[in-house]
Amino acid sequence: MAKSSVLSGIQPTADSFHIGNYFGALRQWVQMQDTHECFYTVVDLHAITAEFDPKVLKKRTLSSFAQLLAVGIDTKKSTVFVQSQVPQHPQLAWVLSCFTGFGEAGRMTQFKDKTQKGGQERSSVGLFTYPILQAADILLYQAQSVPVGEDQRQHLELTRDLAVRFNNQFGQTFVVPEAFIVKESAKILDLQDPTAKMSKSSPQGCVFIMDEPDAVMKKFKTAMTDSGKEIKYDPANKPGVSNLLNIIKAITNEEMSAIEAQFANKGYGDLKTFTGELVVEKIVKPFREKTLALLGDEKELNSLMSEGAQKAEKVASATLKSVYEKVGF
Ligand code: TRP
16 A cells, blocks of 8 residues: 655744754654655745745755754655745645635634734735645645644644635545644753743754754753752643753653653752753754755755755646646646
8 A cells, every 4th residue: 555645844944943843843754754655845935924034045945954854854765855946836826825715814823923923014925825835735745644733733724624625626636634733742842931832032942953062051051940959740830840851751762750760869950961961962963963964065965955856846746737727727
């Protein structure tokens, strides 16, 4: 039987992915390669829906692509590509936009949040239609499963609605995808504010995979911990300590009780140093070095990118062709 297919995308909106992206998403992407037919894309078209600088965008797209390979996405197993290099994405998005209600798009909470922050006038129409482009990303590859965070659930619902609507009107065209929501327990919190999700907007509390090892150690050593002395997994009362324990668990896969036991007679300082060193050794150092090596050979990297785009385009063009025929183009 053919493997079931998966598509996911990540925006090139930072110089580096962080360990929250890794544990919350990228690690699942790597694991799914052995059991699924995977398509992974750096969504640079989506990245211009917010303020951007062309030179920076280009650099980040290249670096994001390299980082995907560095964390273990394998171009021999998966199709890895840059969204703007596959013209079928905006082409299908246009058709889908003509099947999306204005009110329906207006109900997307991510759009509402972002416009509230940036103001109506500064929000582009591209930001408004962002989820329709995302639907096109998914439907072009007939993906059955889409690994995403909880914040993308509504976009996935829209994607499903559009697929069903089109299929009902024109006959079976798209696979109706399922969201594969990554477990909440994999959520890594801000080291400075362990009540918030780790995010690039709070760089001191965020551990980037491209950080220098010394910088990573410093971030862990100054991580916020809690009152008391006991090292115990208790997210409600000890969010800082629990976050560090959770990071250890994400790496070692041990039972929480076994991890707690290792720190029975130790202090917060020991826990911070231990976690920092573990993250440096197992995540930051290997991923950073691999990324830098890949970026050192830009010619080779560009050729991997165009191979990925070609592989993607084969699949995407077949879907688009059938859509174009059905709508009368
Ligand atoms: N909107 C997604 C995010 O911000 C990124 C994305 C774009 C995506 N296209 C996608 C995710 C297709 C999954 C599938 O995380």
